[in-house]
Amino acid sequence: MDTTDLFSTIFSFENYAELLPLVSNSIVAGALLGLVGGLVGVFVMMRDMAFAVHGIAELSFAGAAFALLIGANVVGGSIVGSILASLVLGLMGARAKDRNSIIGVMMPFGLGLGILFLALYQGRSANKFGLLTGQIVAVDDVQLGLLAVCSVVVIVGLALLWRPLTFVSVDPAVAAARGVPAGWLSAAFMVLLGLAVALSIQIVGALLVLSLLITPAAAALKVTARPVLTVVLSVSFAMVSVVGGIMLALAGRLPISPYVTTISFLIYVVCRVIAWQRMRVRHNRDAAEAAVAS
């Protein structure tokens, strides 16, 4: 494969106009996932749960693979898998250290199970690969409906929990003293997180869920500490990554995930550079003030 070939594999805009309407469902699904991922990500960062997201994703993958094997609904299978995983984590891993070891045990088990189910599966191999690394599924109206319903559940749930969940996440001691029910809130959050992971897997795949649930929120936190702005930025970053990724993937012959992950990674890098610049400016100003004072 020479460079022009390589380039046209990655980007080729032939027939783009005709292709676009075919994936309009996917784009809507992508936008929904961006919204969900950006919102959930803020709490994943606050609660320091990146590793948990990864663990849940592998079990969700196992669930989806099992559903594929027995010919059931793949989205349903992945939801069942990830909610089971979240509940186990929520019940057993109250302390961060316990939680990490439980995730470390669960994750390879889930991945192994998933690979077993896929090996047994006789159907199209594109389906297999897609669960791990993502795909523009030809999202049909039924699937889009299921995705939309789940997204709405997550969004409404998060909106309800927003303030008390923020309180227990950043300031657990005072929240407990004020009678905020930390146990219930974190259990409810685990369920919502499980749903969000299961949804994200449908587009970016189990291995790359973090690019949707962590990277955008982490990038937002680099550049602001305003709660509302954090949410707005995190959601926009996630949406740009997914929708942009889908549009670009359409133009090439590669799976969607490299596009999504690259966009979200670039956004993160830019945010880091901005944060670093700001710190330097602040530093210089402080130094100048100190010089004036002395």
Added chain:
Amino acid sequence: MAFGDRVLWDGLDLDVAPGEFLAVLGPNGSGKSTFLNVLLGLKELSGGAVEVGGQPVTSGSRRIGSIPQQKSFPEDTPLRARDLVALGIDGHRWGPRLFGRKKLNERVDTLLEKVGATRYADQPLGILSGGEQQRLRAAQALADNPDLLLCDEPLLSLDLHHQRAVSSLIHRQACDHGAAVIFVTHEINPILQNVDRVLYLAGGRFHIGTVDEVMTSDVLSDLYGSPIEVFRSKGRIVVVGIPESVEHPHGAGHTDALMAGE
């Protein structure tokens, strides 16, 4: 109260009236924070009962304001200084904050001004210094006009000026709003003029009374089981000779001339 066979206190019968300011003193590990957690309903007594406002404690309460033992916020905490104080007012409510922002902001601004935090009100919480964060804690604890105020070493890492400002702020909550204040500290001097009574915990035993009753050579020597001298000089209390270990109150703890209460 005991953890296993480690007894923190036994037979403590204490009634704190509204408007009263109780200081809790004692060496590390004597059970001061545990005492506050029992009042908050976050730890259960191994024996006996505790009531707040005439009712058995629930796990946490809206009527209690609390300043936890200092622990700083991680750098990437997605809150500004003012957001922390606001959580003290309505952090327990469901849903995002949609209405009444203006009123909330006014209340938060007043509180920030009281603790001298106006300058950094919009700064990210995570980059503030320990003392700056501690002042926000005080504002947060007072935010919802509590009837009971539990403070765990609230003056830690504050400079002298702000020690005075924060302790008189807490004292005013007791005087003006009739809140009962329980104030854990290693330093009695900054709050000497505010304190009504002292609870001194040490080596599994305790002593309660006014400052003059408790902060004496006899009482402290008895609590620690080794000779301790308490001096008063220019309105300050200086304690000399606290042993390094209080695990065995009647053992032969050696008595370096260790200064506390300075």
